[in-house]
Amino acid sequence: MRFISTCFLFSVFLTACKKPVQPDAPDVSLDGGMLVLCEGLFQQNNSSISWVDFDNEMVINHFFEKKAGRQLGDTGNDMIRYGSKMYVVVNISSTVEVLSVKSGHSLAQISMIEGAQAKQPRSVAGGKGKLFVTCYDGYVDVIDTTTFEIENRIPVGSNPEGIVYSNGKLFVSNSGGLNFPNYDSTVSVIDLASMTEIEKIAVGVNPGPIVVDHEGDVYVISRGDYGAIPSRMHKIDPGTSSVTNFTFDASTLGVMNDRLLVGHTDFVGGESSVALFDAASESIMSSNWLNTNNATVYNLAYNPSNDRIYLSDAGDFSAAGYVHEYSSAGSLIRSFHVSINPSKMVFFAP
């Protein structure tokens, strides 16, 4: 029996000889580069983080696994730097990973499972020494950044997605994505003093990505129904809660000083664009600020330390993607080959 087994295994080795070689674990410090959260694919447990070293033009994929000795999990959805730590929200695994800002080493893993219910965390924001994590079960969890304990759960709308901090308040986009076709269309406002939802602001159908500009204005994208109702941008004044609606296509946002980078990909026609929006005049300065070469614009970010724009390109969503680097004037400089579905980026100054 053993002989037969050995023969078979040998034959398998002979025929399956293209074995991958794992690179050595990196010993790098987080300077002069960026971490890119690559979401991976649903139910593949292949979410990962890539480290991009700008000076050496080096990419280290699966950075988290090499540092932590374990995988990140299934579908990383958000990543921020707050204080001396980084926080990575892993949606399907229902965890928040805590990393050291200096070395990228894993400091803790916060489970977002309560009883038999996975809360499916989506996005994270930091403020007043706390972490605020939107959970798809309709709450924002408040986590202490020293004990990593969940201190409070604030009820908001259905299936909250994005979250930002502005003017002493949290703004949470409620997608209602799991109530298809009856999406939510509101943004919840949480008062940080009382830790309660004080208002729901109506925007458009299926709110998702949300950012805050230098003046504290909040911009949110309502993604529509992926059919007849288009994806649109809305501005919320954090003081008055008034809403300004815009009529151009928008699916992702990046903040560049007092301007916004507005990305859009037409999945039917296969065309994409990144527009430059002036927050002061509330108008489009250029509808094609970046030459996207029809990349799948998945996320946009601006790095003030080198004055460059980064576009994460998800390609066909199932193969390894790219991050393209542009000058702030919109010229393509270079591209970095990262892992599957690159999305959020966090920058580290030299």
Next chain:
Amino acid sequence: MRLFLSITMLIPLVSFGQEDSLALRNDTLDIKQITVVSEWRLRTYEIIKEEQIRELQPNDVGELVQKIPGFSLRSYGGLGGLKTATVRGLGAGFNAIVVDGFSLPNVQTGQVNLGQLKADNIVRLSFSGDESWNIYAPVGAIVQGNSLMIKTFEGEHSQESVSARANVGMGSFGRYEGFGAIKVSRKRWYASISADGRLADGEYPFKFQNGQTLISETRTNNQYSDGGMRGNLGIRTNKSGHFRLGYARQGIEQALPGAMILYNSTSDELLETRLNRAFVDGYMSIRRWKTRIYGLHQSRNVLYTDPTYLNQQGFLQQQYVTRMSELGGVTIRTLQKWWFSAGVQGRTTKLSGSEDQLGTPIRKHGIVLARLRFVGRIWQYGVKASGQYINEWNTNDSKRDYLAFNPEVSIRNKINSATGSRHWRHVLLYKRSFRLPSFNELYFGTIGNTNLRPERADQLRYQLSVVPVERKLDLDIRTSMYANLVSDKIVAIPTQNLFVWSIQNIDRVGILGGDAEVFFEYPSNRHTRKWWFKANANYSFQYAVDITDAEEPTYGHQVAYIPQHSGNADFSLHHDKVGLRLSNMFVSHRYALNENTSFNLVKGFHLMDATVFGTFKLKSMKLTLRATVKNILNTQYAYIRSYPMPGRNFLISLQYAFH
């Protein structure tokens, strides 16, 4: 959301008139009329007989078909779990499953769950990628890319006035099962009734590598139970005609463990399936015309429950009812050199239930078929042509029409036992087929795409078989080479973001492959010996690559989950009424996604099963005790990433047979 298929066992009582041509003891439809050929009896795993099935003790048909060269199983694990098979690179939607002459379609999902097709009562399983002149093949199966024909104990007319089978078994992971069937045959009528049931808690341990750490966990929320009953009645109208009707019912309740998710072991989804089938057919042979008319009605009721779904209700429950009616007829006329066959089939399918997810689609599908075969002195030439018209509409105002013409040509040599020391069989075949998008692919929520076109496949195959006539060395050899092209492949891809998927026609897949198979038996005439030994080995090579767009990173890469190399090696040793069978299977590495990178790699594996068995006879009764250790080497493996399979497990069964 995952929707599974369920199955039924059908119980026609008459025996099949003819078999797949490779399996024939004679190679003609009517040996009295056609002067050819006998002794062609190639043994191949394209035909798996009752004795082999019992020795293998498979959990289901899914485990059986992976013995067939060119088949690649996709199993999501556990008893009753979803199992589908690709054949020579063609997706599961190209496979027709036929049980006792009636097809088992699932228009909602487009694929049959082989994990819910039990093997207890199967006496013969055959795979036909060739043109088949089996009168009991429905027209819809004949025009499919591939067909899997299953014949059950209940489906064979017994020469005995009373015959019976019973089987009880128990195994690892809380598994218990039972099956019983009785047949009564008289001169002018026959009847049978059977019932079966299975139960398992399904919790099995598994290990997986998480980075540098080997993790041990238990597969939970994997309970499974099913039960079914079947009955039928056959009436012989005269010497050359008969009529049969039957009814089958099956219920399945299963928990869905889902993918193994790192750091999150919660899962609580449930699926219930109720399947009812009623069928009737009539067969008539007048002069050189053989004709069969058949009808089938099937209803499939599926109830999916997610008790902790994160919508406003706090749970999700969706019910789908698919009703399908099919009516068809086939006629075959044989002359000295010319064979002619024609067929027609109409099918109506309606899906109702969760209106907001799928609407209420109705599909009408008509097929006409004509076949011609010319039998020359050395070669046989075959031509087949089918036309199909599909008319479909949905309550969401979607309407679709589709018209298709599919040709097939083949040439093969005749076998003449009077000459040569061995028989050589050459077959060259080209065929075109397609598979329709399923209702889920067309209409399901935001995923569905009403602009989908059918997925098309062109198959070109050469097959060579050798059977020595002088049986000093009892050896059969079969090889085949093929080139297939799949166009407008239907795939699910994320669009907008990871949670917004859509079904698209985007891929083209080119497939080059070959397989080889050897059967060996010693001594050749085992019926006169106490000891005998049998061995079978096969190997399949499938180079199935994405050729959609040379600019894409996956161009030229092996398609996800199709192994380049796979094979089987089975050995059995018999002494009188006891025996031992070792069954080996290996599958080389595969990729979880079309991009062939190390991080998408799914490791290859080798499985070994061992069965010991003994048979004891008491007058007309026969008792057989079998004990199987599956995965004896306790290999930790997965067909699909994140769906770990069971390690070493056991199954013991006792079978009772009367006549």
